[in-house]
Amino acid sequence: xxxxxxxxxxxxxxxxxxxxxxxxxxxxxxxxxxxxxxxxxxxxxxxxxxxxxxxxxxxxxxxxxxxxxxxxxxxxxxxxxxxxxxxxxxxxxxxxxxxxxxxxxxxxxxxxxxxxxxxxxxxxxxxxxxxxxxxxxxxxxxxxxxxxxxxxxxxxxxxxxxxxxxxxxxxxxxxxxxxxxxxxxxxxxxxxxxxxxxxxxxxxxxxxxxxxxxxxxxxxxxxxxxxxxxxxxxxxxxxxxxxxxxxxxxxxxxxxxxxx
Amino acid sequence: xxxxxxxxxxxxxxxxxxxxxxxxxxxxxxxxxxxxxxxxxxxxxxxxxxxxxxxxxxxxxxxxxxxxxxxxxxxxxxxxxxxxxxxxxxxxxxxxxxxxxxxxxxxxxxxxxxxxxxxxxxxxxxxxxxxxxxxxxxxxxxxxxxxxxxxxxxxxxxxxxxxxxxxxxxxxxxxxxxxxxxxxxxxxxxxxxxxxxxxxxxxxxxxxxxxxxxxxxxxxxxxxxxxxxxxxxxxxxxxxxxxxxxxxxxxxxxxxxxxxxxxx
Numbered sequence: 001x002x003x004x005x006x007x008x009x010x011x012x013x014x015x016x017x018x019x020x021x022x023x024x025x026x027x028x029x030x031x032x033x034x035x036x037x038x039x040x041x042x043x044x045x046x047x048x049x050x051x052x053x054x055x056x057x058x059x060x061x062x063x064x065x066x067x068x069x070x071x072x073x074x075x076x077x078x079x080x081x082x083x084x085x086x087x088x089x090x091x092x093x094x095x096x097x098x099x100x101x102x103x104x105x106x107x108x109x110x111x112x113x114x115x116x117x118x119x120x121x122x123x124x125x126x127x128x129x130x131x132x133x134x135x136x137x138x139x140x141x142x143x144x145x146x147x148x149x150x151x152x153x154x155x156x157x158x159x160x161x162x163x164x165x166x167x168x169x170x171x172x173x174x175x176x177x178x179x180x181x182x183x184x185x186x187x188x189x190x191x192x193x194x195x196x197x198x199x200x201x202x203x204x205x206x207x208x209x210x211x212x213x214x215x216x217x218x219x220x221x222x223x224x225x226x227x228x229x230x231x232x233x234x235x236x237x238x239x240x241x242x243x244x245x246x247x248x249x250x251x252x253x254x255x256x257x258x259x260x
Numbered sequence: 261x262x263x264x265x266x267x268x269x270x271x272x273x274x275x276x277x278x279x280x281x282x283x284x285x286x287x288x289x290x291x292x293x294x295x296x297x298x299x300x301x302x303x304x305x306x307x308x309x310x311x312x313x314x315x316x317x318x319x320x321x322x323x324x325x326x327x328x329x330x331x332x333x334x335x336x337x338x339x340x341x342x343x344x345x346x347x348x349x350x351x352x353x354x355x356x357x358x359x360x361x362x363x364x365x366x367x368x369x370x371x372x373x374x375x376x377x378x379x380x381x382x383x384x385x386x387x388x389x390x391x392x393x394x395x396x397x398x399x400x401x402x403x404x405x406x407x408x409x410x411x412x413x414x415x416x417x418x419x420x421x422x423x424x425x426x427x428x429x430x431x432x433x434x435x436x437x438x439x440x441x442x443x444x445x446x447x448x449x450x451x452x453x454x455x456x457x458x459x460x461x462x463x464x465x466x467x468x469x470x471x472x473x474x475x476x477x478x479x480x481x482x483x484x485x486x487x488x489x490x491x492x493x494x495x496x497x498x499x500x501x502x503x504x505x506x507x508x509x510x511x512x513x514x515x516x517x518x519x520x521x522x523x524x
Contacts, residue, residue: 001438009502012459013515016502020440024364024432032406033324033331034307040333041311043321047294051301061303064295065484072295073487083479085496096460097467104363105284105421106469112432114440119504125448125512129456135464138472142499147476157441158434160364167469169285171262171371173419176282179374181382185389193390196273197355197398204356204399206365206428213343213408220342221325221332232341235348244275244383251273 006143007116008089010126010152010159016090017123018116021143021161025110030214086142091150091161093139099153102136106164107151113159123159130154138164185244192248199255262286266404267375270387270413270420272352277374277383279350284369284421290480323406343403350411350422352400361397361412365425372413372420384420391415455512462516 004020011017034043047056063080064072086092115123130137130153137152149164185193223229264280271277294303307316323339324331340347350372374384391398392415401410410425434441448456 002432002436004440007501009504011502013463013518015459015511015515016504018501018504022432022437022440024434025426025430026432028427028430029407031326032334033326035322035324035331035333036309036311036316037320037322037333037335039309039311040322041309042324043307043316044310046306046308047303048306049296049299049301050304051296051299056296056303060297061294062297063292064300064302065290065292067484067488072293072300073484074295074297074300075292075483075487079483079487080480082496083483084476086499089499089501093463095465096463097465101467103416104366105369105416105423107363107366110364110431112434112437114437115442115446116440120442120446121448121452122504124442124446125452125456126460127442128448128453129460132453132457133460133464135460137460138467140475147479149472149474156434157443158437162363164472165285166288166472166474168474169288170369171284171286173371173417173421175262176371176373176419178384178419179376179381181378181385183378183382185382185386189386190390193386194393197390197394197396200273200352201355201357201396204354204360206362206431209353209399209401209410209427210429211408211410211427213346213403216342217325217334217339217406220338221327221334224334225327225330225332232338235340242379244379244386247275248273251275255273 004114008091008141010093010113010123010137010139011088011090012093012126012137015122016119017126018119019091019123019159020114020116022112022114024112024160028211028214030217081145084142084145084147086147091139091141091152093137093152095138096133096135097138099134099136102151105170107162108165109163111161111163112155113152113161127154127157127159130159189245189248192245192252196248196252196255199252264373265370268348268350268402270350270352270372270400272387272398272400275383275387276349277387278376278380279372279384279420280375281422282371282373284371288474288477290477290484339406340403343408346401346403346408350400350402350413352398352413354399355391355396356399358395358397358414361399361425365428365431366412367424367426370422370424371416372422388415388418388420391420392418452512455516459512459516 002022004022006021009016010019049056062074064074067073139150150161152159152161262282264282266281269276270279309316323334374380398413411422413420413422
């Protein structure tokens with residue numbers, strides 16, 4: 001069983017429900033080590049003074065905030081930690097909002113909230129209430145010395161918590177100034193695009209998508225280690241679609257053939 | 261317009277849309293530099309070959325893939341050729357209902373923008389409008405640097421919004437949480453649930469993202485301002501976990517009264 005990373009309370013208008021926080025994700029990104037291509041030796045990261053070029057021992061390194069070009073204000077870790085001084089170890093829920101009003105783009109990192117030994121009835125009652133109302137709690141909690149905005153919603157016998165991005169951190173689509181076509185897509189093109197999408201639509205099954213590239217890299221690395229690396233083909237450049245209608249028609253024909 | 265992180269082609273069926281990938285977030289965090297505590301000089305990270313002791317330029321660095329007993333060296337070129345069709349193309353494999361994609365699986369948000377020309381703009385508009393009309397999402401993948409990304413593409417205000425996704429094996433199953441999960445024995449009384457419902461409804465409001473500010477960022481700015489004036493900063497006491505109410509129902513009733521009063 002995974003270990004909880006934080007134990008505290010979920011506090012709603014004076015009601016405290018004890019909870020345990022667990023990470024809901026575990027990245028499996030392949031970790032590469034940096035090597036010197038010429039001799040295969042490992043690369044070391046050395047911290048050197050920009051002024052003298054000499055290495056600086058780790059315990060002499062401090063954090064500096066640049067106040068103006070080349071001038072720094074030194075801040076200690078204790079001072080930075082001191083800015084977060086929560087009154088209590090709790091997720092302070094401020095509001096409850098309808099789940100469908102939150103664009104998923106606001107959700108950042110995912111966690112699970114589990115019940116502690118005490119106060120399980122309160123946890124179960126809150127979970128049932130969120131299930132019944134479809135509401136999501138918005139609150140704040142200090143995790144890893146930093147206050148986070150979080151959303152809490154009902155999950156499968158647990159509560160699900162996500163840290164949230166702040167509104168000013170998101171770039172509005174209007175800022176993109178998208179280039180619009182001079183000639184809008186025709187009705188025929190729209191109909192065919194809708195049909196193509198419907199034809200390719202499936203019930204989404206996350207488990208159906210595996211990290212194929214990770215596997216291919218691992219397989220290639222194993223073969224290369226035995227001196228049997230297969231020859232790899234150069235990468236072809238993709239072609240732009242000139243005839244949109246023709247490409248839509250050909251795609252539909254191809255997907256019908258696959259389905260047959 | 262934000263700078264492109266990648267450019268290539270979005271392909272569904274036999275239709276290729278030339279696109280550029282741009283960030284959907286801006287970094288407003290307050291950043292620090294590493295300094296030498298003694299001389300206050302900036303610290304630079306130098307990549308040095310462990311054998312020769314000499315600095316190695318970025319383009320001469322290869323990737324070591326760890327096989328446990330030994331480490332195999334792979335070059336950028338080999339990594340690119342291992343995914344020939346995926347480094348230049350986001351290949352849409354399927355379409356799904358937007359509601360079927362669990363937000364927990366979404367990782368980082370970006371936008372796709374058409375990469376110049378009438379043809380690109382037209383194919384882009386066609387796909388965006390078709391997805392938007394039926395609230396669909398395109399599921400595809402591509403390879404960026406040394407990593408394959410599963411992506412979900414939906415529409416936000418007419419623009420194609422791309423989110424990288426976690427693979428299913430990177431999501432933890434809540435079933436693994438053991439007795440931290442609510443069990444059949446934890447059946448709350450009807451009154452307790454009714455009171456909890458009343459409580460959350462009393463605090464119900466519409467979601468207004470602008471109403472929540474990043475207080476951590478603000479406090480950091482305040483700390484910097486204070487320190488520039490020569491102020492001293494004291495360490496805070498450790499926070500305590502609040503006690504759960506011995507009588508949940510009584511606490512819920514009391515909170516409900518307070519919440520109603522606060523909203524009134």
